Amino acid sequence: MARLLLFNKPFGVLSQFTDRGSPTERATLSDFIAAKSVYPAGRLDRDSEGLLLLTDDGRLQARIAEPRFKLPKTYLVQVEGDPQDGDLEPLRKGVRLKDGLTLPAEALRIDPPDLWPRDPPIRVRKSVPDSWLRITIREGRNRQVRRMTAAVGLPTLRLVRWSIGDWTVAGIAPGAFVEISI
Incomplete structure (x- = not known):
């Protein structure tokens, strides 16, 4: 076993x-x-x-x-910005990165999850809003989720892999x- x-x-x-x-x-x-x-x-x-x-x-x-x-990997991602549904569409279609086009991801804005505190805490800027996304990918490029969110103007502040399969x-x-x- x-x-x-x-x-x-x-x-x-x-x-x-x-x-x-x-x-x-x-x-x-x-x-x-x-x-x-x-x-x-x-x-x-x-x-x-x-x-x-x-x-x-x-x-x-x-x-x-x-x-x-292509085992699905789901991440809870805190990003800078206040994305609307249309802002997530590029993630759902695939994002062009330096190493090529990503496969389409499932991307959804979510309420802030009930997670453990991070040590050290993320940086907080009063003038810049932040939001949470749930992103599921089926490939595993180096720092892929961070690069995808950055490519659509939503830099990642915190990344938590929630599930694999x-x-x-x-x-x-x-x-x-x-x-x-x-």
């Missing part, structure tokens, strides 16, 4: 177990997970939070991480994980 860990990666933590060659010590998965023989299935940027899956099964890891399987971070505290068998 395959092991699968659903980890709520805090802000500032690397999606790897070591930080070789860094002159400063940065937090890694080994600061939170002592489980043996599990490896991240994909990545989540250091400045992003939320669901990171780890497994001991190579096939499962590939199915989760490989873009060709049917797996979700709901109910898992930052820095904690839940282990399931598949």
Whole structure:
């Protein structure tokens, strides 16, 4: 049976177990997970939070991480600005980035979600409104959601991966994980 860990990666933590060659010590998965023989299935940027899956099964890891399987990944994204429905249409059609056109995303404006506080908190500017979006993508380019929102004039302030396929971070505290068998 395959092991699968659903980890709520805090802000500032690397999606790897070591930080070789860094002159400063940065937090890694080994600061939170002592489980043996599990490896991240994909990545989540250091400045992003939320669901990171780890497994001991190579096939499962590939199915989760490989873009060709197009497993949906849903993000809760706090952006600068006050987008209306039409402003999100480019995200829904695909956005031209330096590495090509993205696949269409599901993008919806949402009420501010009930999330854990981020440490450190995001910067707040009284003269610039912010909003929350729920964005689902089916590919996994480097910093893709951040680049997509920036390309449509909505810079990302906070990015939380909420789910991958049917797996979700709901109910898992930052820095904690839940282990399931598949």
